[in-house]
Amino acid sequence: MNNPAPSRFALDPMWRIYAAAWLGYALFIGFVAQLEGLARGQLNWMVSAKVAWGVLPEALLLALVWPLTGWLQRRQGPRAVVFAVHAIAGLASATVSTGLMWLSSEATTTSLVRWVWPFLYSLMIYIVVAVAFYLVRMSRAAQRHALAFEQAQGLLVAAELDALRSKLNPHFLFNTLHSIIALTRKDPRAAEAALFRFSDMLRYVLDTEKNGSDRVTVDDELDFVRDYLDLEALRLGDRLRVDWDVEPEAGSRTLPPLTLQPLVENSIKHAFNPRSQPGQLAIRVALDAGQLSLSVSDDGPGADPAAVAASRGLGIRTVERRLRLGYGPRAAFKVDTAPGAGFRVALSVPVEQTGVAA
CATH class of the missing domain: 3.30.565.10 (Histidine kinase-like ATPase, C-terminal domain)
Structure with a gap:
């Protein structure tokens, strides 16, 4: 029985790891928020859940870095251009993430100083995600090249084996016929x-x-x-x-x-x-x-x-x-x-x- 063909919509294992990493991160910061509440004597699970849930928009936003890295790799532009694109994308991502955090918060202050650390933190997360995506792409490219090289080597070996065999067979035939001709005279x-x-x-x-x-x-x-x-x-x-x-x-x-x-x-x-x-x-x-x-x-x-x-x-x-x-x-x-x-x-x-x- 033939094995069923894999679904074209099957989830890439990388995205499973991506989702699992963000889930772990959300649970961690929710746990930290709960510890802070306990330290103040305010046990509130809804606050922890809200903090954890607030990770989702940033996770979805940073998922767009994957097609961006692919586009940059295909263009094979200068490194300066690649760094510039990521600098702009990173600043934009950090700005959007910090803005969403500010809108969802109950803070009444509009001081920019209060949001410098969240902005830098979001920028750092962008860098981590971009580097991780590049490492994944480099690993997959190396695997493809290794497979292509192995297939090419296999074809070369098969071709050379056929060539050697085609040399050996006429060699054997010629020598054997020569022996028979010599025997014919005797x-x-x-x-x-x-x-x-x-x-x-x-x-x-x-x-x-x-x-x-x-x-x-x-x-x-x-x-x-x-x-x-x-x-x-x-x-x-x-x-x-x-x-x-x-x-x-x-x-x-x-x-x-x-x-x-x-x-x-x-x-x-x-x-x-x-x-x-x-x-x-x-x-x-x-x-x-x-x-x-x-x-x-x-x-x-x-x-x-x-x-x-x-x-x-x-x-x-x-x-x-x-x-x-x-x-x-x-x-x-x-x-x-x-x-x-x-x-x-x-x-x-x-x-x-x-x-x-x-």
Whole structure:
């Protein structure tokens, strides 16, 4: 059931606070008036009520300061003009408030000195109300700017994620097709089997894009990687040995699609393609303290860490960038390698809800 739309006439919470503040002020001065009556031995609740009720006109008058502050903010005039407008409005408000107080009083004196303090007091209240209204407007403007900035950042992140994904998919497709072409020259039947395997992999890539989902289950990603390794095994044969270590509980967790495959492809390219001897590829998936941890390592020739950091290769760097954009500081990505020490990429992302929405 849809929630009912909020009424356009719903009272702004600020006005509730405004009314509550004036009510508290009215009760306070009424109580003070009662104490003064008690001190003189004249207990008169009607006097206290009249004093408290006398606050209402000033509260209504000062409510006009709210649209005045909004008008001044929209005009964005010089500060001198803003101060001048408020000086005139404050003097006018204090004059009206003091005049209403004088008319409602039972005083018989017309001495102006008697009304200097009430006038200054009303002027001080105007300043307090004007400052409070400005603080409210500044707070709301800051919230709007923060929300707009957050939305803009979200759009930028989404756009960059889409751009990175669009780079990664053609990269994967090109490399896989290149492997199949190379296999065609050596073993046409194996190449035919590889094409069927490749069609399943292509369906996985297209389905994730069609659904618009940026999360898949670990099981789906691992099936995709197995298909890729099966395709590479047609070419590499016994040289490719894979060691799987996957916690069953991790299978239903989610991660961005095409997270593992580029890491596996990197090992195939640098640890297996250049060598004729067999090699070991290890894939680890585990749950650890609320994080989904994955790693891909090989026993190949490794590389100089400085060269890896300076590399402009697409696969690994694209995966790292996608994780940073998708999870922020909650994601971890680390490359461990050295000449002759193999290559290992480890990453972790926070555990999210199980399954993927259809």
